[in-house]
Amino acid sequence: MTDTKTPPRVLVVEDEPDIAAVIAYQLTREGYRVETALNGAAALDALHRDLPDLLVLDRMLPEISGDDVLKALRADPATEAVPVLIVTAKKDQADRIQGLELGADDYLTKPFSPRELVLRADAILRRTQGERRGAIRGGPILRAGPLKVDVGAHYVTLDDEEVQLTPTEFRLLQTLMERRGRTQSRTQLLTEAWDVDSVAARRLHTRTVDMHVRRLRGKLGPAGEWIETVRGFGYRFQRPTG
Numbered sequence: 001m002t003d004t005k006t007p008p009r010v011l012v013v014e015d016e017p018d019i020a021a022v023i024a025y026q027l028t029r030e031g032y033r034v035e036t037a038l039n040g041a042a043a044l045d046a047l048h049r050d051l052p053d054l055l056v057l058d059r060m061l062p063e064i065s066g067d068d069v070l071k072a073l074r075a076d077p078a079t080e081a082v083p084v085l086i087v088t089a090k091k092d093q094a095d096r097i098q099g100l101e102l103g104a105d106d107y108l109t110k111p112f113s114p115r116e117l118v119l120r121a122d123a124i125l126r127r128t129q130g131e132r133r134g135a136i137r138g139g140p141i142l143r144a145g146p147l148k149v150d151v152g153a154h155y156v157t158l159d160d161e162e163v164q165l166t167p168t169e170f171r172l173l174q175t176l177m178e179r180r181g182r183t184q185s186r187t188q189l190l191t192e193a194w195d196v197d198s199v200a201a202r203r204l205h206t207r208t209v210d211m212h213v214r215r216l217r218g219k220l221g222p223a224g225e226w227i228e229t230v231r232g233f234g235y236r237f238q239r240p241t242g
Contacts, residue, residue, distance in 0.1 A: 008053035008125055009033040013043040013069065014087070015061050019110075023056060023087070026114040027121065040064025044072060047079050054121055059088040059099065067102055074103040074166070083124045083167045087112065101208045105167045124167065142177040144239040147223050149177055158223055168193055169216045172209075176227060176237035185234040186210075209234075 010032045014020035017038065024034045035052070037043040040061045047055070055073070059066035066086070073079045086104045099107050106120050142149040146159045154170060156163040165173065171193040176184065184192075186209040193212075213235055217224030226239045 007031050007033050009035070009050070010054045010056060010121065011043065011046055011052040012036045012056045013038075013040070013061065013066065014056075014058045015039055016058075019058075022114065023117060026118060027056075030118050032121070040066065040069045043069050047073060047082070051079065052082060054125060055082050055084045056117075056121070057084055057086050057104075059086055059090060067099075070099075070102045070104060077164075081164050081166050085117075085120055085124055087117070103166065103168065142174065144177060144180070144226065144237070145223070147220070147226075147239075149174055158220060163219055165216070165219060168212060169219070172212055172216060173220075173237075176235060180237045180239070183230045183234055183236040189234065 010027050012020055012023050012027070012034060014023060014036065015038050020036045020038065024036050027034045035046060035050075037046050041064055043055075043057070043061075044064070046052075057066045057069060061069070066088070070084060070086075073082060073084070083105045084103065086099045086107045087110065088099070088107075089110045105124050108117060108120055140151045142151065148157045149170075150156070151174060154167075156165055156170065156173065172189060175189060175192040189209050213227060217227055220227075226237055228236050228238050230236055
């Protein structure tokens with residue numbers, strides 16, 4: 001994890017106090033600042049009180065489920081860009097796919113290795129903040145007219161104004177811009193932007209990609225029209241000339 005003046009803050013939402021304590025201990029030991037919440041209502045309050053850099057979320061919560069917390073988070077412009085690592089006892093591939101469809105950035109099943117939890121958290125924050133232990137900010141810059149994507153810093157600007165994207169939206173835009181002019185199937189986009197294998201990608205509903213493309217286009221305004229729909233196949237990024 002990055003050695004900075006202000007370490008990343010993680011909100012852990014877990015209704016079993018012992019598990020919450022283990023997760024909090026492991027992350028704190030690695031230098032994260034950690035807050036815990038034992039139910040969905042407390043999680044939503046905490047999210048709006050002080051936005052975390054990462055949400056570690058149990059799906060099976062009492063009253064307000066983890067799925068409902070995730071839906072509310074993604075529906076609110078103030079919280080929609082917060083990356084989410086789901087931690088759950090649900091192990092079926094269908095459950096993992098459902099979690100990804102709801103907007104999770106990664107999925108870890110119980111019982112889990114504390115070390116793996118830290119590595120997953122590090123990986124998510126590396127993608128979203130462009131930082132890692134001993135690394136220097138920087139990386140390729142993708143440009144299309146007034147649209148700029150800084151891959152290393154995980155930063156998007158349009159006409160020099162920052163565009164707030166979720167981690168999945170960022171990877172989707174990055175994939176399309178890196179392959180500009182080339183049509184990408186929905187399965188290809190799922191494999192790259194959702195980081196799932198091709199078998200799992202084929203099981204994900206195509207509406208998952210369509211929904212995220214629609215939201216991405218909306219955030220990019222007129223530049224969203226550069227993401228073209230290729231009927232019956234997928235999408236391509238193509239900035240008009242002239």
